[in-house]
Amino acid sequence: MAGKGSQALSLKIIAECSTTKARVCKMHLPHAVVDTPVFMPVGTQGTLKGLVPEQLRDLDCKIILGNTYHLGHRPGPELLSKAGGLHKFMNWDRALLTDSGGFQMVSLLKLAEITEEGVKFQSPHDGSEMFMTPEHSIHIQNSLGADIIMQLDDVVSSTTTGPRVEEAMYRTIRWLDRCLKAHQRPHDQVIFPIVQGGLDPELCKKCVLELTKRDVLGFAIGGLSGGEEKSEFWKMVTLSTDHLPKGKPRYLMGVGFAVDLVVCVALGCDMFDCVFPTRTARFGSALTPTGALNLKSGQFAKDFKPIDESCSCSTCKHYTRAYLHTIVTVEPVACHLVTIHNIAYQLNLMKQVQESIIDDRFPKFIKNFFSALFPKGDYPEWALDALASVNVHIREQRTDVLNG
Numbered sequence: 032m033a034g035k036g037s038q039a040l041s042l043k044i045i046a047e048c049s050t051t052k053a054r055v056c057k058m059h060l061p062h063a064v065v066d067t068p069v070f071m072p073v074g075t076q077g078t079l080k081g082l083v084p085e086q087l088r089d090l091d092c093k094i095i096l097g098n099t100y101h102l103g104h105r106p107g108p109e110l111l112s113k114a115g116g117l118h119k120f121m122n123w124d125r126a127l128l129t130d131s132g133g134f135q136m137v138s139l140l141k142l143a144e145i146t147e148e149g150v151k152f153q154s155p156h157d158g159s160e161m162f163m164t165p166e167h168s169i170h171i172q173n174s175l176g177a178d179i180i181m182q183l184d185d186v187v188s189s190t191t192t193g194p195r196v197e198e199a200m201y202r203t204i205r206w207l208d209r210c211l212k213a214h215q216r217p218h219d220q221v222i223f224p225i226v227q228g229g230l231d232p233e234l235c236k237k238c239v240l241e242l243t244k245r246d247v248l249g250f251a252i253g254g255l256s257g258g259e260e261k262s263e264f265w266k267m268v269t270l271s272t273d274h275l276p277k278g279k280p281r282y283l284m285g286v287g288f289a290v291d292l293v294v295c296v297a298l299g300c301d302m303f304d305c306v307f308p309t310r311t312a313r314f315g316s317a318l319t320p321t322g323a324l325n326l327k328s329g330q331f332a333k334d335f336k337p338i339d340e341s342c343s344c345s346t347c348k349h350y351t352r353a354y355l356h357t358i359v360t361v362e363p364v365a366c367h368l369v370t371i372h373n374i375a376y377q378l379n380l381m382k383q384v385q386e387s388i389i390d391d392r393f394p395k396f397i398k399n400f401f402s403a404l405f406p407k408g409d410y411p412e413w414a415l416d417a418l419a420s421v422n423v424h425i426r427e428q429r430t431d432v433l434n435g
Contacts, residue, residue, distance in 0.1 A: 039178065039221040040248040042280055046389040051421040052272060052299030055388045058280055060178040061219045062118065063093045065124040067280065068302040069383055070292060070377040071096050072309065073130060076105075077121040080309050081370035084123045090344065090375050093125050094178075096304050099171050100132035100152065104161055108174035116176030127177035128304075130284075131168045131184065131210075131225075145185065147202065165209035169222075173215050181251060182210040184225040189257035189264075196229035199254075203227040204241045211245065223282060225253040226271050230263045239274040249280040250301070254283035261413035265294065269420060272299030289318065289380060293400055294385055294417050297393070308373035313366050316360030318376040320403045324352070326369070331356040344375035394423045401425050 039061055046055045058065045072079050072087070073096045079087065087095065097117055114120040117127060132150075144151040149164030165183040172180035183206050185199040199250060203220045214222055224242040228234030242250060252271045255264050268283060275281050280301045286292065287305020295303070308318060315326040317338045324331070337347035338355070346355075346368045358365040387396035397418065401410055408426075415425055 037218060038248060039217065039219050040280070042278060043423060044278070046391070048297075048388050048393045049391055049419075050394045051297040051423060052269075052382075053296045053388050053393050054301070055385045056280065056301060058301075060094070060126045062124065062178050065093045065126055066382075066385055068296045068349050068381050069094060069302055070102045070287065070291075070381050071302060071304040072374050072377070073098075073304055074121075076101055078119055079370070079374070081312065081367040081431050082220075082374070084121060087123075087374070088125070090094050090378055092374070092378060094128060095123070095125075097127055097129045097175060097177060098132075099168060099175070099181075099323070100161075100163070102129070102175060103132065103163075103167075104159075108171045112174045115163040115356065116174070119175060126179070127175075128179040129172050129175050129181065130178040131172070131181040132163045137337045138143065147205075165206040166213040168213075169210050169213040173220065176216075177220065179249070180214075180220050180222055181196070181344075182207045182222055182252055183226055186227070186254065187229065189229060189259040191229060197230060197234055198427050199406055200229075200234050200238050201369070204238065207242065207245060211247075221248045223247065223249045223251045225251045225284070226268075226275075227254045229254055230259055230267060232267070232270055235267055235270055236274060239271055243274075243276060247279075249282065250275050251282040251284050253284050255283070256291075256305075261411065262416065263299065265413055265417035265420075268296075268300065269298045269417070287377070289377075289400075290404065290414055292377075292380065293384065293397060294414050295387075297397065297418055297421050297423060309370050312369035312373045313360075315355075315365070316374045317355070317369050320400070321406070322404060326352060326355045326359045328356070338369075338372050339376070342372065342375060342379070344372050346372040346375075397423055398425060 039060045043057045044054055044056055056067045058067055071094050077097050080310055111117055149162055152161045152163060168183040185202040187195055187199045210222055224247055226238050228238045255267060272281055281343060282302035283295050284302040285305055286295060286303045287307040292303055317324045317326055319339045331352040333354040336352055338345055338352060352367055387393045410425055418425060
């Protein structure tokens, strides 16, 4: 654990891409040294659906997420304090990040009432009420004991427009100050403020400039990945990374599709999280470098290859597509097996990204990644525009390859 007088987080930049804004860092936290760019699996209730901590350690996962709203409701901060915090409660000895409960303002909007004081939730589980203030969010997260904790922010849907967006942005700044004042464990837990401002560039820039005035060790980019057009999404990401300090980690919240990860690394983001790899596994969808495989499809009934021949996870070592086809969405163990693979895919993708940045061949990696995923050249236009903004021109590179 971090000692008294020390900081709960330090960041060392190991390598920077000479073309894009991508970089590789070592992020030192009380429970782990995390190499970035990093994908963080989401364990909402203190567990990843289908996996136990030992399996995450086998996959060399260094950091996972927990959900403050759900854990604060059940089992609650008192029990978690008695258990010695979330690490001991769930038998996880590596890094943890907990969100603030703010996202539930959107996901449970019909059950929430938002005021300057805080947000009142009605539990979707039993109908009971919880009043989440910035102070209460930090109290719960101090009890959980995660290495990185998030400020309570006023979250609005990314498709919201008008004065509500500006209101939420300024309230987020005010709530940050209340969170910092309430924080009881600054030597072994670090608070990340969250950039808000919706899709309004001026509001986003104002928010970044205000947040960077505070004495904090890292930043999150919030309010995105909520259904907005990708052409707007990437512009807000790169605007944020342009103005956030270079020497501190940048966490892009709620992003987990492979294309989004690669593009947003190029735009300067270091940390990502999403339920996508675990959720899609429950529906029998396996992630591969050439796209997702719907293992329910009859084409896999007699296919005795692993999900991905280049993958070394235990599922790919021991089980075939034919076997998984037989049991997906029918037997609980199928969710377990496909989840192992999907998490391995996400973690390995980030390791490959790190290696390519260290070797200063990240633009070439991007080209090969897109060629494998889109063999017909039908690249998403938003991704092409985003990458062109950091000097990577996929179509030109593909033409060069095809012309030999």
